[in-house]
Amino acid sequence: MKILVCISHVPDTTSKINFIDNGTKFDTNGVQFIIGPYDDYALARAIELKEANAGTTVTVLNVGLAETEPTIRKALAIGADDAIRVNAEPTDSLFVATQIAEHAKGYDLVLMGRESIDYNSGVVHAMVGEMLGIPSVSPVMKLDLEGTTVKMQREIEGGKESVEASLPLVAGCQEPIAEWKIPNMRGIMSARTKPLKVVEPKTTEASVKTQKFELPAPKGAVKMISADNVAELVTRLKTEAKVL
Amino acid sequence: MATLVFVEVSDGKVRKTSLEALAYAHQMGSGVTAIVMGTVSASEFETLGKYGAQKVLHVADARLDHPAIQAYATVLTKAMQDENADVLVLANSSLGTPAAAKVAIKTNASFASNVVELPAPGFVVKRSIYTGKAFSFVELKNQKKVIAIKKNAAEAKEVGGSAQIVAYSVALSDSDFNTKITGTEKATGDILLPEAEIVVSGGRGMKGPEHWGILEELAKTLRAATGCSKPVSDMHWRPHHEHVGQTGVKVAPQLYIAIGISGAIQHLAGVNSSKCIVVINKDADAPFFKAADYGIVGDAFDVIPKLTEAIKAMK
Numbered sequence: 001m002k003i004l005v006c007i008s009h010v011p012d013t014t015s016k017i018n019f020i021d022n023g024t025k026f027d028t029n030g031v032q033f034i035i036g037p038y039d040d041y042a043l044a045r046a047i048e049l050k051e052a053n054a055g056t057t058v059t060v061l062n063v064g065l066a067e068t069e070p071t072i073r074k075a076l077a078i079g080a081d082d083a084i085r086v087n088a089e090p091t092d093s094l095f096v097a098t099q100i101a102e103h104a105k106g107y108d109l110v111l112m113g114r115e116s117i118d119y120n121s122g123v124v125h126a127m128v129g130e131m132l133g134i135p136s137v138s139p140v141m142k143l144d145l146e147g148t149t150v151k152m153q154r155e156i157e158g159g160k161e162s163v164e165a166s167l168p169l170v171a172g173c174q175e176p177i178a179e180w181k182i183p184n185m186r187g188i189m190s191a192r193t194k195p196l197k198v199v200e201p202k203t204t205e206a207s208v209k210t211q212k213f214e215l216p217a218p219k220g221a222v223k224m225i226s227a228d229n230v231a232e233l234v235t236r237l238k239t240e241a242k243v244l
Numbered sequence: 245m246a247t248l249v250f251v252e253v254s255d256g257k258v259r260k261t262s263l264e265a266l267a268y269a270h271q272m273g274s275g276v277t278a279i280v281m282g283t284v285s286a287s288e289f290e291t292l293g294k295y296g297a298q299k300v301l302h303v304a305d306a307r308l309d310h311p312a313i314q315a316y317a318t319v320l321t322k323a324m325q326d327e328n329a330d331v332l333v334l335a336n337s338s339l340g341t342p343a344a345a346k347v348a349i350k351t352n353a354s355f356a357s358n359v360v361e362l363p364a365p366g367f368v369v370k371r372s373i374y375t376g377k378a379f380s381f382v383e384l385k386n387q388k389k390v391i392a393i394k395k396n397a398a399e400a401k402e403v404g405g406s407a408q409i410v411a412y413s414v415a416l417s418d419s420d421f422n423t424k425i426t427g428t429e430k431a432t433g434d435i436l437l438p439e440a441e442i443v444v445s446g447g448r449g450m451k452g453p454e455h456w457g458i459l460e461e462l463a464k465t466l467r468a469a470t471g472c473s474k475p476v477s478d479m480h481w482r483p484h485h486e487h488v489g490q491t492g493v494k495v496a497p498q499l500y501i502a503i504g505i506s507g508a509i510q511h512l513a514g515v516n517s518s519k520c521i522v523v524i525n526k527d528a529d530a531p532f533f534k535a536a537d538y539g540i541v542g543d544a545f546d547v548i549p550k551l552t553e554a555i556k557a558m559k
Contacts, residue, residue: 227542
């Protein structure tokens with residue numbers, strides 16, 4: 001079986017977000033980049049499936065410029081066999097989905113995170129499924145293979161849903177589908193020589209254009225209330241904050 | 245030319261976030277056609293009119309009682325054509341967002357999810373990004389547009405109209421049911437966390453699942469949904485769908501009450517769209533206080549019952 005895992009290269013979840021050049025560019029200064037946390041779950045599940053099913057290969061795909069290569073190498077160190085980098089900035093969901101669909105043909109399972117934690121669109125899996133004419137399911141918390149049937153559990157508002165579909169399939173993943181894997185020394189050494197193919201993007205006409213970024217207005221100082229005077233909190237929530 | 249609004253129902257009832265989608269479309273200023281699928285309680289149609297729909301397309305196909313995303317996308321695409329609608333508006337959800345993305349591909353539309361405000365001139369929408377830590381302003385360039393709104397992007401309010409109800413059907417094939425739903429487990433009778441106006445969340449400071457009773461009592465008094473921090477869900481004290489944070493549910497209530505949660509940045513990412521945040525923690529140095537509007541330093545087991553009593557006394 002061939003599995004494609006699509007990973008995003010995103011700021012660490014603890015990063016302070018800032019913009020430069022008049023709010024038109026993300027400030028990478030001091031920011032550490034990681035494999036998208038949801039993509040990391042997808043990758044971990046892919047490696048588990050590879051370990052359980054002989055002859056399974058895992059390819060990692062990233063849409064990004066050369067700076068993402070350390071992130072891709074980390075995915076190879078975790079256990080992917082080879083990688084593809086589509087040499088372009090991942091500007092929007094449609095663009096990224098178009099690039100993935102271009103390379104995803106021939107794979108049985110296309111896994112990725114439920115969303116990237118930078119732009120939070122949460123739709124690339126649905127778009128790729130639509131472009132390839134195959135089912136897409138997200139956010140998947142459990143994924144098991146029985147022959148060509150994929151049995152999944154999907155999170156829905158206030159609960160979960162059991163879903164089945166046939167391969168080939170696209171899945172957007174989230175916890176607790178698998179435990180994150182930490183690369184070991186052998187993995188890190190072998191990742192250096194695993195194939196990483198760089199390809200140029202398919203040209204598309206942009207359907208959206210990001211004009212600028214903005215940070216939320218800063219929050220006022222916290223008002224502390226004594227634990228002996230809880231009634232005051234209730235009064236303030238009612239008359240001052242007007243939320244009760 | 246009308247704006248098409250996809251209205252989602254849950255157990256026959258219109259979801260509150262869908263009423264916000266109706267309000268959003270209504271405020272955009274063009275005519276509003278709502279489309280609703282599956283079994284719907286009769287009284288709900290009246291609600292749609294009151295909240296701004298001039299026309300309601302009802303697809304009374306029982307197969308759509310389940311969230312068959314592909315089939316929903318097919319119906320919405322056809323409805324956009326038949327209604328000559330250039331814009332589709334809907335609320336972000338586990339059904340709506342992926343269906344909308346598929347519609348965008350089928351209709352060559354510009355797509356934006358997580359939209360938090362009405363479009364500015366030139367069809368520029370404001371989106372919540374970096375898990376609530378920033379916003380982007382995105383121009384939707386194509387003639388057709390699909391907009392999935394985040395909770396509170398528009399205030400659901402009655403505008404006092406009535407809608408014409410039209411039975412609508414679209415031929416669906418096997419390929420529209422390419423996923424099979426074999427079961428659903430849903431918390432019953434509870435207020436859905438993503439839609440709640442008040443959320444009461446507990447963290448490790450609650451010391452164990454057996455202590456959740458007092459927190460649930462507080463939530464009940466406030467008519468609030470209950471949430472929890474990641475460690476609490478990881479330790480299986482509470483189900484995963486209650487996990488609020490970066491990798492869990494992102495909430496946007498009027499009031500968020502965090503009890504015994506230290507306030508890791510990943511948790512804050514899930515709550516930073518809340519209007520008012522109250523933090524109750526024994527540790528005066530808990531980082532969450534910096535992100536709070538009101539704070540109480542105190543023991544959860546002492547403060548929670550007092551808070552419940554104070555709210556009951558107010559009512």
